[in-house]
Amino acid sequence: xxxxxxxxxxxxxxxxxxxxxxxxxxxxxxxxxxxxxxxxxxxxxxxxxxxxxxxxxxxxxxxxxxxxxxxxxxxxxxxxxxxxxxxxxxxxxxxxxxxxxxxxxxxxxxxxxxxxxxxxxxxxxxxxxxxxxxxxxxxxxxxxxxxxxxxxxxxxxxxxxxxxxxxxxxxxxxxxxxxxxxxxxxxxxxxxxxxxxxxxxxxxxxxxxxxxxxxxxxxxxxxxxxxxxxxxxxxxxxxxxxxxxxxxxxxxxxxxxxxxxxxxxxxxxxxxxxxxxxxxxxxxxxxxxxxxxxxxxxxxxxxxxxxxxxxxxxxxxxxxxxxxxxxxxxxxxxxxxxxxxxxxxxxxxxxxxxxxxxxxxxxxxxxxxxxxxxxxxx
Ligand code: ATP
Ligand code: MG
Numbered sequence: 362x363x364x365x366x367x368x369x370x371x372x373x374x375x376x377x378x379x380x381x382x383x384x385x386x387x388x389x390x391x392x393x394x395x396x397x398x399x400x401x402x403x404x405x406x407x408x409x410x411x412x413x414x415x416x417x418x419x420x421x422x423x424x425x426x427x428x429x430x431x432x433x434x435x436x437x438x439x440x441x442x443x444x445x446x447x448x449x450x451x452x453x454x455x456x457x458x459x460x461x462x463x464x465x466x467x468x469x470x471x472x473x474x475x476x477x478x479x480x481x482x483x484x485x486x487x488x489x490x491x492x493x494x495x496x497x498x499x500x501x502x503x504x505x506x507x508x509x510x511x512x513x514x515x516x517x518x519x520x521x522x523x524x525x526x527x528x529x530x531x532x533x534x535x536x537x538x539x540x541x542x543x544x545x546x547x548x549x550x551x552x553x554x555x556x557x558x559x560x561x562x563x564x565x566x567x568x569x570x571x572x573x574x575x576x577x578x579x580x581x582x583x584x585x586x587x588x589x590x591x592x593x594x595x596x597x598x599x600x601x602x603x604x605x606x607x608x609x610x611x612x613x614x615x616x617x618x619x620x621x622x623x624x625x626x627x628x629x630x631x632x633x634x635x636x637x638x639x640x641x642x643x644x645x646x647x648x649x650x651x652x653x654x655x656x657x658x659x660x661x662x663x664x665x666x667x668x669x670x671x672x673x674x675x676x677x678x679x680x681x682x683x684x685x686x687x688x689x690x691x692x693x694x695x696x697x698x699x700x701x702x703x704x705x706x707x708x709x710x711x712x713x714x715x716x717x718x719x720x721x722x723x724x725x726x727x728x729x730x731x732x733x734x735x736x737x738x739x
Pocket of ligand 2: 625
């Protein structure tokens with residue numbers, strides 16, 4: 362059954378991903394209710410209604426059930442029990458199972474291994490006694506990653522030997538971790554896709570991603586990576602979505618290592634590496650989320666132009682002052698997206714811009730030059 366414009370959609374989480382979903386949904390004539398405890402929620406500001414309450418607040422959940430035709434999420438750390446409670450009364454897309462697996466790194470890696478998807482070699486650490494055996498299975502250099510609530514490289518420790526492992530484990534509070542082999546990277550790529558309730562899947566063009574300090578810096582599309590590998594990544598991403606019986610928009614990040622693909626991680630939501638779709642594909646990943654959640658036919662994902670997406674972190678706000686936007690806005694094919702965040706902090710994602718050009722190399726050159734100009738205070 363299609364949920365048509367005029368209906369109200371519930372969004373769990375109110376950050377930038379929820380905000381861009383809200384814009385897409387409201388453009389299409391839907392109302393959006395956002396649940397997020399942050400009074401300055403970027404999505405809450407643009408929503409029809411902002412429920413400023415904890416994710417398990419009984420009154421807020423009742424309000425969602427009473428007003429919404431379907432529920433979606435932008436934040437993988439929503440407790441699965443809440444998704445299950447809501448699902449008793451209305452469609453929740455993605456569902457509790459897919460979110461439960463992907464919100465927990467060890468659960469996710471185990472799911473990938475059990476389903477035959479390649480990952481970097483890993484071992485799970487649950488207790489002190491697991492530390493030494495883990496380092497035997499996964500010799501240094503390795504990376505210790507906390508299972509829950511990590512993002513943008515937070516909750517990760519580089520491990521060159523046993524002392525690092527012990528210190529990292531203590532610093533992460535003795536919480537469950539994955540010890541992952543550090544693999545040589547030829548490149549990183551990602552696939553954003555949408556899967557509808559009837560199992561139809563549509564993928565967006567593969568993005569080539571480069572990270573700085575564990576945070577995505579730029580996404581380059583089309584990816585300058587072997588076409589066969591890109592096709593393999595697309596096939597694997599679809600395989601993962603099928604195995605999760607996923608409904609909604611999902612992203613899969615891959616390492617290209619020694620000419621082969623390894624799955625890095627799965628995001629049960631639109632993804633930062635898919636922000637280029639706001640300006641460069643026929644349908645954006647956020648419109649696609651609306652379509653998948655509402656049971657509408659999925660949109661065309663054709664690439665209209667080569668594009669480079671550049672993230673802007675709070676580091677560009679010197680002394681709290683925003684960068685000189687004129688330097689960016691003077692270019693007719695550069696598109697600015699700001700998230701309306703209350704406060705700039707180093708490492709915090711404040712916005713991004715998309716550079717369109719006839720050739721991906723020209724887009725990258727202009728992207729780098731603008732990035733340089735924005736980072737120089739004057
Ligand atoms: P996000 O959720 O924001 O993507 P995250 O905190 O979950 O980030 P990861 O994706 O695990 O972090 O790692 C961030 C980056 O660190 C990767 O994109 C990659 O550049 C590098 N990295 C992570 N794991 C490995 C590894 N095993 N070998 C080599 N590089 C790695
Ligand atoms: Mg990642």
